[in-house]
Amino acid sequence: MSDLTDKVRARAKELLESGEVKLVIGHARGTTPYRSRPHFASTPEQTADLIHDVTCATNLAVYVSKPKEKVAVIAKGCDARSLITIINEGQAERGNVVIVGVPCEGKLDEGGLLERLGFPRQVKAVREEGEEVVVEGTEGEVRVARDEVVMPNCTYCRARTPAVRDELIGDPVPAREEADSYPDLAELDAMTEAERAAFWHEQLSKCIRCYACRNACPSCFCPECFVDEYHPQWALHGGGQFRGNWMWNIGRAQHLAGRCSACGSCQRGCPVDIPLMLLNRWMERATNEAFDHLAGMSEEQKQLAALFRKAEAKVEHG
Amino acid sequence: MPRVGVFVCQCGTNIAKSVDCAKVAEEAAKLPYVAHAATYVYMCSSAGQQMIEDAIREHNLSAIVVSACTPQMHQKTFEGCTERSGLNRYMSTMANIREQCSYVHKDPELATQKALELTAMAAAKAARDEPLFQSEAPINRKALIVGGGVAGIQAALDIAEAGYEVTVVEKTPSIGGRMSQFDKTFPTLDCSACILTPKMVEAYQNPNIRLLTYAEVEQVGGFVGNFEVKIRKHARSVDEEKCTGCGSCWEKCPQKKIPSEYDEQLGPRTAIYVPFPQAVPLVPVIDRENCLKFLKDRCGVCQKVCPANAVDYTQEDEIIEDTFGAIVVATGFDVWDHSDYGEYGAGQIPDVISGIQFERMLNLSGPTHGKVLRPSDGKEAKTVVFVQCAGSRDDQHGYPYCSKVCCMYTAKHAILLREKAPDAQAYIFYIDIRATGKGYEEFIRDAQRKYGAQYIRGRVSRMFRQGDKVRVFGVDTLGGGQVKIDADLVVLATAIEPRHDAKALSQLLGIGCDNNGFFNEAHPKLAPVDTMSAGIYIAGAAQFARDIPDTVAMASATAAKVVGLFSKEKLLSEPSVANCDVNLCSGCRACYVTCPYDAIEMTEHDDRAARMTRMVACVNENLCHGCGACSGACRSGAMTLRAFTDNQIEAQVEALCELVPA
Numbered sequence: 001m002s003d004l005t006d007k008v009r010a011r012a013k014e015l016l017e018s019g020e021v022k023l024v025i026g027h028a029r030g031t032t033p034y035r036s037r038p039h040f041a042s043t044p045e046q047t048a049d050l051i052h053d054v055t056c057a058t059n060l061a062v063y064v065s066k067p068k069e070k071v072a073v074i075a076k077g078c079d080a081r082s083l084i085t086i087i088n089e090g091q092a093e094r095g096n097v098v099i100v101g102v103p104c105e106g107k108l109d110e111g112g113l114l115e116r117l118g119f120p121r122q123v124k125a126v127r128e129e130g131e132e133v134v135v136e137g138t139e140g141e142v143r144v145a146r147d148e149v150v151m152p153n154c155t156y157c158r159a160r161t162p163a164v165r166d167e168l169i170g171d172p173v174p175a176r177e178e179a180d181s182y183p184d185l186a187e188l189d190a191m192t193e194a195e196r197a198a199f200w201h202e203q204l205s206k207c208i209r210c211y212a213c214r215n216a217c218p219s220c221f222c223p224e225c226f227v228d229e230y231h232p233q234w235a236l237h238g239g240g241q242f243r244g245n246w247m248w249n250i251g252r253a254q255h256l257a258g259r260c261s262a263c264g265s266c267q268r269g270c271p272v273d274i275p276l277m278l279l280n281r282w283m284e285r286a287t288n289e290a291f292d293h294l295a296g297m298s299e300e301q302k303q304l305a306a307l308f309r310k311a312e313a314k315v316e317h318g
Numbered sequence: 319m320p321r322v323g324v325f326v327c328q329c330g331t332n333i334a335k336s337v338d339c340a341k342v343a344e345e346a347a348k349l350p351y352v353a354h355a356a357t358y359v360y361m362c363s364s365a366g367q368q369m370i371e372d373a374i375r376e377h378n379l380s381a382i383v384v385s386a387c388t389p390q391m392h393q394k395t396f397e398g399c400t401e402r403s404g405l406n407r408y409m410s411t412m413a414n415i416r417e418q419c420s421y422v423h424k425d426p427e428l429a430t431q432k433a434l435e436l437t438a439m440a441a442a443k444a445a446r447d448e449p450l451f452q453s454e455a456p457i458n459r460k461a462l463i464v465g466g467g468v469a470g471i472q473a474a475l476d477i478a479e480a481g482y483e484v485t486v487v488e489k490t491p492s493i494g495g496r497m498s499q500f501d502k503t504f505p506t507l508d509c510s511a512c513i514l515t516p517k518m519v520e521a522y523q524n525p526n527i528r529l530l531t532y533a534e535v536e537q538v539g540g541f542v543g544n545f546e547v548k549i550r551k552h553a554r555s556v557d558e559e560k561c562t563g564c565g566s567c568w569e570k571c572p573q574k575k576i577p578s579e580y581d582e583q584l585g586p587r588t589a590i591y592v593p594f595p596q597a598v599p600l601v602p603v604i605d606r607e608n609c610l611k612f613l614k615d616r617c618g619v620c621q622k623v624c625p626a627n628a629v630d631y632t633q634e635d636e637i638i639e640d641t642f643g644a645i646v647v648a649t650g651f652d653v654w655d656h657s658d659y660g661e662y663g664a665g666q667i668p669d670v671i672s673g674i675q676f677e678r679m680l681n682l683s684g685p686t687h688g689k690v691l692r693p694s695d696g697k698e699a700k701t702v703v704f705v706q707c708a709g710s711r712d713d714q715h716g717y718p719y720c721s722k723v724c725c726m727y728t729a730k731h732a733i734l735l736r737e738k739a740p741d742a743q744a745y746i747f748y749i750d751i752r753a754t755g756k757g758y759e760e761f762i763r764d765a766q767r768k769y770g771a772q773y774i775r776g777r778v779s780r781m782f783r784q785g786d787k788v789r790v791f792g793v794d795t796l797g798g799g800q801v802k803i804d805a806d807l808v809v810l811a812t813a814i815e816p817r818h819d820a821k822a823l824s825q826l827l828g829i830g831c832d833n834n835g836f837f838n839e840a841h842p843k844l845a846p847v848d849t850m851s852a853g854i855y856i857a858g859a860a861q862f863a864r865d866i867p868d869t870v871a872m873a874s875a876t877a878a879k880v881v882g883l884f885s886k887e888k889l890l891s892e893p894s895v896a897n898c899d900v901n902l903c904s905g906c907r908a909c910y911v912t913c914p915y916d917a918i919e920m921t922e923h924d925d926r927a928a929r930m931t932r933m934v935a936c937v938n939e940n941l942c943h944g945c946g947a948c949s950g951a952c953r954s955g956a957m958t959l960r961a962f963t964d965n966q967i968e969a970q971v972e973a974l975c976e977l978v979p980a
Contacts, residue, residue: 066932089906090920090933222904222954223928229902229955232968255953305951306911 004052004102007169008074011100012047015072021098025063026074027056034110034126034135038063050074054128057107057151059263061218064092072098074169076107077159081261081296082218084164088296088303089259091221101165103173106150106157108133111268113149117142153264153277156184163297182285188278200246206272207245213252213266213276219259219295226251253279258287258304259295320445321353323379324437325370326415327361327386333420334359336429342385342415346437349973351445353377362392367399374403381405381444385413385437406449408893408961413440435977442973443966450893450960455940457543459884462487462642464535464823467495468514468866469648469858469873471521476877478526482884485640486521487549488531490579492597493518495650496859499580501680501688503866504730505761511596518598530638532603538645538826541940542853543889545642553633555604556590560628563600567620567629568592576608578685582675584693585685590620590629595683604629644853644880647837648873649823651859654709654716654813661780662708662810668694669788670781670808672708673727680734690738692806695786699806702735703790704728704746705778709813711749716813717834722863724811725752729762731809732771744771745803747778747792755865774801781808814863828915829854836862847875850943851915855879894961895942896949902956903934909948909957910935917941918948 012024028039028049036055040063041047052074060073061082073079080099087094108126117135125136133149135142147155158179161172188196211227214220227235227248234251236244253276260280267276287293291307324346328334339357347355354377358366361384370382382405384396389412401407415433423429461477463470466488474484486493497503498518500510521527530551537548556567571588578587580594587593589609592602610617611631621629653674657665669692671679682688690699706724709716725748732744751773753759765771776793783789787804794801816835817823824831829849830838837856840848847855855876858869883889898909900923910918923934935948935957948957955964 066930089904089908091904091906221906222902224902224954226953226955232965234968303908303911305908 004170005050008052008100008102009047009050011167011169012041012050012072012074013044015098015100016041016044016047020070021072022069023067024050024072024074024100025060026050027052027058027060030055033123034108034113052102053126054106054108054133054146054150055110055126057110057264057268059216059218059261059265061086061261062216062265064097064218065221067092067096070096070098072100075099075101075162075165076104076263077101077157077162078104078261078263080162080164081159082263084296084299084301085259085261086218086221087299088301089219089221094299099162099165099167101162101168103161103168103170104154104157105160105173106146106154108149109151109268111273116149117144151264151268152184153262153267153281156182157262158294159261159297164299180288182281184278184281185285188282201242203274204245204249205242206274207249208272209241209245209248210271212269212271216265216269217256218261218263218265219256220252226255249274249276249279253283256280257283258291258293260284261296320351320447321378321380322349322351322441322444323370323373323377323382324349324352324355324441325361325366325373325382325384325386326355326357326433326437327366327384328357328359329387329416329420330359333386333416333433336420336423336426337415337433338426338430339433341430342433342437345434346383346385346441349438349441352441353379361386362395367395370396370399371403374400374405379405381409381411381447383411383413383437383440383444385415385433385440387416388412388414388418406451408450409444409447411440411444411447413437431977435974438973438977439970442969443962446963446966446969447961452890452893453939455541455543455889455891457884457886457889458545458641458643459483460485460640460642461644461646461880461884462535462545462547462640463646463648465489465495465648465650465858465860466493466521466529466531467648467650467858467869468497468517469650469860469869470495470646471514471517472870472873473646473648473857473877473880474521474527475517475524476874477880478521478524480877480881480884481526482881483526483528485528485530485549485642487533487535488529489534490593491532491554491591491601491603492593492599493521493529493531494594494596494598496674497866498594498596499582499674499681500677501682501684502730502734504726505755505757507730507733515596515598518596522598529599531599533638535823535826536637538828540641541938542851542883543643543940545645545853547640547642547645549638549640551636551638552603553606553635554601555606555609555629555631555633556602557628557630557633558599558601560626561601561624562626562628563592563602564625566623566625568602570619570623572617572619573608573610576605581678581685582672584671584675584678604631644855644883645827646855646857646873646876646880647823647827647829647849647860648857648876649817649820649860651814651863652817654815656708656810656812659708659715662705662778662808663781663783663788667781667783667788667808668692669699669783669806670810672810672812673724673731674812676731676809677727680731680738688738690735690742690807692786697786697806698739700739700742701787701803701805702742702744702807702809703778703788703803703805704731704744704809704811705790706746706748706811707777707813708810709815710811712813717815719834719863720752721811721814722752723814723865726755726758726761726865728809728811729753729765729771732765733769736769736771744769745805746771746773748773748775749777755867776801781805814859817860820860827851827854829856836860847872847879853883889940891940892944893939894959895939895944896937896946896957896959898935898937899956899958900934900936902954904954904956905933905935906953907935908951908953912947912951914945914947915941915943917943 024041027036030037121138156178158175235247326343343355343357397407400410413436460483463486533551536550540546573589577583606612678684710721776795778792781790790803792801857872857876921936
C-alpha cells in the first residue's frame, strides 16, 4: 500500500467525519491491478476503498456537475485545471468544491500495455519506484522507465502539481520542462499543409462517432451537444461519414479551445485510437500564444472568448 | 413552402457595368425556393418599389431578396415595400452586389458569378426568414447632461425649452467650463464671459433644469429610455440653500496661496472659494485638502463669519439616483501638458506658458489683471514668441492630429497682446495656417497687417533660459535660415487632448473612444453626435477639438436628438436581436462574458426535465445591438440571432458551396 493512498484515505475520512464535505470523489482499484475506477465515498467507511497510484488516470472533474452540497475531489493537476475551468463556466460553485490536490508524475497508459511490455501472463501488481514503473506478474517482474508507459500527455505536463488547490497531499513536483515547447506537435509542424490534411483525413476516417471522447471530457457539459442538433444539422450522423466526422472532431476541438486541461481522457477513451490530443494541443498552443491563456491555471482567469489582445491578429498557424 | 422573390438592381450602371444583372436574375430563378426573379435599373425608385410590391402579390411571395447596394443604405426602403404588400417587414433580405461586388471587381464574368453567389446566399437565408416583431419600452422623459460647459449648457437649454426636464452634472464647483476661462473669442473679439454668463444664468433659472455642480456620474445602467444613473455630489461643506454668496468666507479665509485651477496655476485662490466671480451657482466649496479646519482642526473662520450659517464641516458626499431617457456627454477637453517636451524646456522655464494660461493673463479679472507679465519676475513682456502645433501634428511628442483651434486663438493672442501693449511684438511660428471658418481668414490677415504679428513658417527646435530672457531657436523655411529670438515670454499653443478620465467615463457609459481617446461618434459623417449606444449623444470637444460655434451647433444637434426621442410615445426596438433557447443553454457564461453591451443576464431556470433549478442566459432585448458575438461564442447553439439563426447561416454556406466549383 503506497504512502499516498494512506494519506488520501486518511484525509478523505477526516473530511467526511467532520462533515466538511458530503462526498469524496477519488479512485478505487479497477478490474485488474493496472486499472482504476472512480470511487465515490459518502461515508467514512467507504474511504477504505480509495487508492492513489500510477493507475489513477481518469479525470474526476467529469463527475462534478452542479453539486448542491460540498464535494471533495482527489485532484491531479489536470483534474484541478478542469475543475477551475468548469467552475469559471458556471458548472459548479467554487464554495462547493474542495480541491484536494495530489502530485502526479504521470499516469499509466493502460491501453495495450501488456502487449507493449511483452508481458503475456497475469499482472499481480503495478508500483512506482523512483523514475521507474514496476509491473509484477505471475512470471516475474518488468521494470520500465516511467515515460515509456505513461500517457503521452503526461510527458509534457505543465500541472504535475495542481496550480489551483485547497490543499495538497504529498510533496509538489515541478512541471515538465517540455510543456511550452510542444514536442508532441513537432511531427505535425514538419508536414506540409497537404500532408497534414491527408494525415487527418486518415485519422478522422476511423471515427465511429461513439462520442466516448465527449463523455470522458469534463468540459463537454452542454445539455445538448451541437452534433446532436438537427436544426441545423451540423454533422451528418453515423460513422464512416467523413464530412460528418470532420465536422464533429474539428468542432469538438474548437469548442475546447482555451478549455482543455490536457488530461488525455478523450484520447484514452477513443476505441479507434485517434490522436485527439494532437488537435487539443494544437488549439492550446494557438490560444496560449495569442492570448497568454491556459485553461484552469489560475482562478482569476477570464474565459477565452472574453479576452482580446492586439497581438492576436499577428499569430498564424497553418 | 417558402416562395422567394429575387430582385436584381442595376443601380443605373453602377452595378450593371460589371455584373450581368439579367443573367443573375435568370440563374437566380433556378435556385431552390425562388419563385420569381427580375431585374430593374433602379430598384429603390418608386417604380422599382412598385415592381416589387406587385410581384409579391402576383406571385404570392413569402419573402424577398433585393440584390443591390449595402443594406445600410436601403434596407429600410425594401422593408417598407415588403410591409406595404402585406408581408412582415423583416421578410426581406439584401444582398450587397454593389460595394461588395461591382465596385471592386472589373472582370464581368467573375463579377457576375460572385453576384449570383451573394444572391443565392441571400435567397437561402430569405427562405428561412420568419416574421419578427418590434418590442415596446416606455421612455423616461428626463435628460442627463454630463459636463456643464458651453456645450452642456446649450444642450440643457434647448431640451428644457422643449419642455423636458434636464439634469446637468458638472465636476467643478461652477458651470461655465473652458469658455468661462477665455478672455475674448475669435474672430469677433467679443468678451467670452459677456456672451457665456447670460446662458449660465438662464440655465440656473430655468425651472426645467437642475444643476448638480461639484458632482460626478458614478454608475450608469439600463438602456435608452431608461438609464439608471448614480451621481455622487461631493460634499461642498457649504449649504447651497442657505448660502447667499456674499463672499465673507473667502475674503477671510487665511489659506490664500493655493494655485487656482481656474487661473491655470498662475494665480492663487483660498481654501473656501468660488472659482470665478460669475460662478453659477455662486456658492463656495471648501477644498478639504487645503483647509486648516480639515487638515489640523484649527481656524473655522469661514463658519464664524458666515452670516447665513451656511458653512457645514460635517457635510458628506450625497448619492443621487435617478432614471433618465437620454444622456448627452459634453465633458470637453484637457490641454496637453508640455512638461515632457524637453526642447521646450520641459515645463521648467517659468516664462514658457500654455495658450490657456496666456488667456487667463489677458483677462482683466485674471491673475495679472489683464497685463502681460512674465511669471518669473512680474515684468511686462514686450517680445512674445508664440509656437503653434505644440503637441499637435507631432507623432513624437504629442498627437498626430491638428487641434483645429490653435491657429485662430494664437492670432487672437497676438492681436490682444498688441492691444494691451502697443509696443509689444508677437512672433508666431507655424507649420500651416488653418483658418476655415466664417471670418477666420480675415481675422488672421488682421493679426498680420493691422496688428503687426510676425508669422514665421517653421518649427522651433529648442528654447532655454538666457539671462532673464528665453532664447528661442527656430527655422524659417520660407525666408531660409535659422531664427534666434530672445523672448520675454513664450506661449505654446498646446494641443487639445481628451479629458484624462475620458476612458473611464467611456467604460461607464459603454461608448467607445478613438485611438486618441476622444469619444467615438456612430458615423463620422452621417451620425456625428450619436454614439454606438442608443440614447447617448456627444457634443463639443469631448468628440474632437472644436471651436465654440461648432460646439454650440453640436450641442443643439444633441438636443434635437433627445427631443426627437422624447417626442415618441413608446420606444420600439429592432427585433433582430439575440435570443436564448434555455433548454440548450448550459449556463457556461461564454455569452455573458463576451457581450460588449452587458445585454446578457444569468437568470434561474426551473428545469423540470432535470428536476433542478439552473442558471441560464437571458437577453435584455433593449440593450442588445444584435452584433452576434454571443451567438458565435455559444457552443451548444442556444444563443441565436433572430434573422441570422445558425440554421440560416448554415443554409447560406451550403448555398455558396453548391455554386462554387470544387
